[in-house]
Amino acid sequence: MTTTIKDIAKRTGVSHSTVSRALRGDPLISFATAKRIRQAAKDMAYLPSAAARSLKTNRSQVLGVIASSIDDPFFSEIVFGIEEAAQEAGYRLFIGASQHDPAREQKIVQAMMEHRTDGVIICSSSFSPDQGRQLLEYGFPIVVVNHQGAENFHYSIFHDDLDGSRQITRHLIELGHRRIAYLGNSLSGRTTLDRLAGFKTEMQAADLTIPNAYIHHVAGNGPQFGLDGIEQLLTLNQPPTAIVCFNDMLAMGVLKGCHMAGLIVPDDISVTGFDNITFSAYTHPPLTTFDQPKQSIGTEAARLLLDLLDTNPNGSVFQPKEIVLKGKLLVRNSTAAPPTAPKTH
Amino acid sequence: MTTTIKDIAKRTGVSHSTVSRALRGDPLISFATAKRIRQAAKDMAYLPSAAARSLKTNRSQVLGVIASSIDDPFFSEIVFGIEEAAQEAGYRLFIGASQHDPAREQKIVQAMMEHRTDGVIICSSSFSPDQGRQLLEYGFPIVVVNHQGAENFHYSIFHDDLDGSRQITRHLIELGHRRIAYLGNSLSGRTTLDRLAGFKTEMQAADLTIPNAYIHHVAGNGPQFGLDGIEQLLTLNQPPTAIVCFNDMLAMGVLKGCHMAGLIVPDDISVTGFDNITFSAYTHPPLTTFDQPKQSIGTEAARLLLDLLDTNPNGSVFQPKEIVLKGKLLVRNSTAAPPTAPKTH
DNA sequence: TGATGTCATGCACACGTGTGCAGACAAGGC
DNA sequence: GCCTTGTCTGCACACGTGTGCATGACATCA
Numbered sequence: 001m002t003t004t005i006k007d008i009a010k011r012t013g014v015s016h017s018t019v020s021r022a023l024r025g026d027p028l029i030s031f032a033t034a035k036r037i038r039q040a041a042k043d044m045a046y047l048p049s050a051a052a053r054s055l056k057t058n059r060s061q062v063l064g065v066i067a068s069s070i071d072d073p074f075f076s077e078i079v080f081g082i083e084e085a086a087q088e089a090g091y092r093l094f095i096g097a098s099q100h101d102p103a104r105e106q107k108i109v110q111a112m113m114e115h116r117t118d119g120v121i122i123c124s125s126s127f128s129p130d131q132g133r134q135l136l137e138y139g140f141p142i143v144v145v146n147h148q149g150a151e152n153f154h155y156s157i158f159h160d161d162l163d164g165s166r167q168i169t170r171h172l173i174e175l176g177h178r179r180i181a182y183l184g185n186s187l188s189g190r191t192t193l194d195r196l197a198g199f200k201t202e203m204q205a206a207d208l209t210i211p212n213a214y215i216h217h218v219a220g221n222g223p224q225f226g227l228d229g230i231e232q233l234l235t236l237n238q239p240p241t242a243i244v245c246f247n248d249m250l251a252m253g254v255l256k257g258c259h260m261a262g263l264i265v266p267d268d269i270s271v272t273g274f275d276n277i278t279f280s281a282y283t284h285p286p287l288t289t290f291d292q293p294k295q296s297i298g299t300e301a302a303r304l305l306l307d308l309l310d311t312n313p314n315g316s317v318f319q320p321k322e323i324v325l326k327g328k329l330l331v332r333n334s335t336a337a338p339p340t341a342p343k344t345h
Numbered sequence: 346m347t348t349t350i351k352d353i354a355k356r357t358g359v360s361h362s363t364v365s366r367a368l369r370g371d372p373l374i375s376f377a378t379a380k381r382i383r384q385a386a387k388d389m390a391y392l393p394s395a396a397a398r399s400l401k402t403n404r405s406q407v408l409g410v411i412a413s414s415i416d417d418p419f420f421s422e423i424v425f426g427i428e429e430a431a432q433e434a435g436y437r438l439f440i441g442a443s444q445h446d447p448a449r450e451q452k453i454v455q456a457m458m459e460h461r462t463d464g465v466i467i468c469s470s471s472f473s474p475d476q477g478r479q480l481l482e483y484g485f486p487i488v489v490v491n492h493q494g495a496e497n498f499h500y501s502i503f504h505d506d507l508d509g510s511r512q513i514t515r516h517l518i519e520l521g522h523r524r525i526a527y528l529g530n531s532l533s534g535r536t537t538l539d540r541l542a543g544f545k546t547e548m549q550a551a552d553l554t555i556p557n558a559y560i561h562h563v564a565g566n567g568p569q570f571g572l573d574g575i576e577q578l579l580t581l582n583q584p585p586t587a588i589v590c591f592n593d594m595l596a597m598g599v600l601k602g603c604h605m606a607g608l609i610v611p612d613d614i615s616v617t618g619f620d621n622i623t624f625s626a627y628t629h630p631p632l633t634t635f636d637q638p639k640q641s642i643g644t645e646a647a648r649l650l651l652d653l654l655d656t657n658p659n660g661s662v663f664q665p666k667e668i669v670l671k672g673k674l675l676v677r678n679s680t681a682a683p684p685t686a687p688k689t690h
Numbered sequence: 691t692g693a694t695g696t697c698a699t700g701c702a703c704a705c706g707t708g709t710g711c712a713g714a715c716a717a718g719g720c
Numbered sequence: 721g722c723c724t725t726g727t728c729t730g731c732a733c734a735c736g737t738g739t740g741c742a743t744g745a746c747a748t749c750a
Contacts (some may be wrong), residue, residue, distance in 0.1 A: 002461075002483075004706055004707085005706070005707065006703090006706075008648060014729075014730085015729070015730045015731080016706085016707080016730095017707090017708075017709075017729080017730065017731080017732095018728090018729060018730075020707060020708055020709085021708085021729090022705095024707095024708080026709095028727085028728070028729085029728075029729080030727075030728060030729090033728085033729085045482075047455065047458045047459050048459055048706085048707075049400065049459065049705090049706050049707075050396075050456075050461070051395075051396045051397075051399045051400040051405070051460070051461060051462045051705090051706080051707095052396075052400050052705075052706035052707045052708090052735090053708080054707095054735095055394065055396040055397050055400055055705095055706080055707075055735050055736065055737090056398045056706080056707050056708050056709090056734075056735050057707085057708070057735090058735075060396070070415055070421045070424060070425070071418065071421045071422065071425065073418070076415045076416045076421065077416065079415060080415070080416065080442075084441065087449075087452065092439075092456050092460075093440075094437075094439070095438075095440055097425075097428065104432075107432065109390065111395075111437050114392050114393055114394065114395040115390045115395045115437075116347075116394060116395070137390075138347075174710055180660035189720080219445065221705095222623060223623065223624065223627045227627075231674070252624065252627045253627060255627070255629070256626075256627050256629070256631075259629060276353065278416075278568065279565060279568065279624055280602075281568070282568045282572075282597045282598060282600070282601050282628075283627075283628070284600070284601070284604060284628070285640070286601075314508040334655060337693085345386070345399075349735090349736055349737085350736070350737065351736075351737095359699075359700085360699070360700045360701080361700095361736090361737080362699080362700065362701080362702095362737090362738075362739075363698085363700075365698055365736095365737060365738055365739085366738085366739085369738080371739095373697085373698070373699085374698070374699080375697080375698060375699090378698080378699085393736085394735090394736050394737070396735090396736080396737095397705090397735075397736035397737045397738090398736080398737060398738080399705095399737095400706065400707090400735095400736080400737075401704075401705050401736080401737050401738050401739090402705090402737085402738070403705080425702050488749075569698090
């Protein structure tokens, strides 16, 4: 039996509307009675019903977050940033992990609509256009993080992946590498394409050709996919002397694959990651990677969404907005000059 | 302008109660009208309001999950298991990360009470007794996972950490180690104590003494804490030949510390983890660890909670229940016999 | 034909909170 | 003393859904 404002009203001898106003801090209520009511509420351990409130106000004070998976340390850091900003503004989070499964995604979207989430942040790299359209039609304010389909949405936060990938590639070229491969994740849509584009641009700028076989895609983010990928690349007649990996997790698998093949990183082969997840500093050798400001991306996304909610309560149309954040190259020990006498078969 | 059952009622020419019944599948409504109503609901893209429904039914169809942090791969795998079971039963998750911060914890508990969560699963190793009491007083069905304060709660899922820790320790002893240290995480409450107890038991059984300095605690789970810990242990006059780490993340830091100190794992020193998080297979060398059935723990916890909800709608008292799950030793390459000629200073 | 029963539907109220409006009351000015 | 003004509080309704009870239509049977 939870206590309601009616119980408080009965106890303090006022009407429930007075209680409602007093607890919301309405200046209409005299200070004396407001104080009495607040005290009673405290004594009776009153807690407002979120359901009743959001039913009446049509605001749930909840933000929906759609991520590919929460296992992924990259996403969990972004979510952490979102939570920081949301909590500060008195909002709660409703997190859904799509796991790259359309059925699951559909359920998440539906749940968010049923809960009348005030807005949605999409972090999922593989979010289906259908679900996106559904969210848009429903009228959710939507902010998109690093998303492939971002062109359909008006508000987005991007990390400059192109720039990052170029810096990584340039770093390898400057070390003297000429045979560089790119290992991507085909499920990451636009993100992997951006990084691939940066890679190609820089290779082209250095007049280096990329054999077709040097661009390899696997279908997942975990280290095991990196392991699969490097095994493929090492079977080539002319294996690369450096691997640019889509992200740190793939790179971890690649490191393992190199060790298993008897290669020393970075003496025999250089490996780079991307994102700078915590673990990338603890691999052997520590990964050269690109430090993406993950937490900031999350906070910025949440702030942007909250701004939309504050200034756009009546659904008027706004200027589209795109925020681009920059990261920085982090050179550790997984990269070095290529071996002077490369093995040939 | 979202559509409500009243809109559907107007459109189909029936009363809103008929619509409500039809959509809930009430057999009172004739098949023909039910079909007509369902079609109209589909056409009008009707989605029930979770707020209104839970206000009326006093059930939110939401389970609260309190975790220490979502960054932690160990917890995210448990949460994944919880989500699996919850979704299957038509429940959504409300996840809160306490980050070992009492203020944050307080906010999470309050939010769960305001949202009238149907039940709560506590995965946080450092959950304060105050908050726990508050949840209990509120009348939530609560299931606790691996929790230090589990004695206050009636329903809990445990992994047999004692057994795991004993197996790990025995493994090292059988390899010939005699100077074995334990590196714990002081924030993990009962969990670290259980593992320490297992370690001590097995050492005692083998007539091995443990110098005080061989039991070292750090205040966190991340690899950086492992790094700090091993640096301490290596400064000892008689450093250990093997380190039993509280979990895999600490072990990752320990591995790095060993490399930095010029030690070869496992030739010079053996290192063990605990939990078998994904990354533990990709360290160098791959970690010997104890494989905890993380996902099962999550699913079991959720199932237990759901059972409580189904069978206990009127708040009657139940038999306390404690489910213990067992894991298994996973020997990889971070453990070997101790060096034959140990260095002495 | 009227009584009885079955089936389908509507009426009215409830859940807990928020809010426009009216009304009560006191103080002050004429 | 009456009117105005300002301050405070209560009434009544609303949000969207669920449900007990009454009502109405219709068929069946005596």
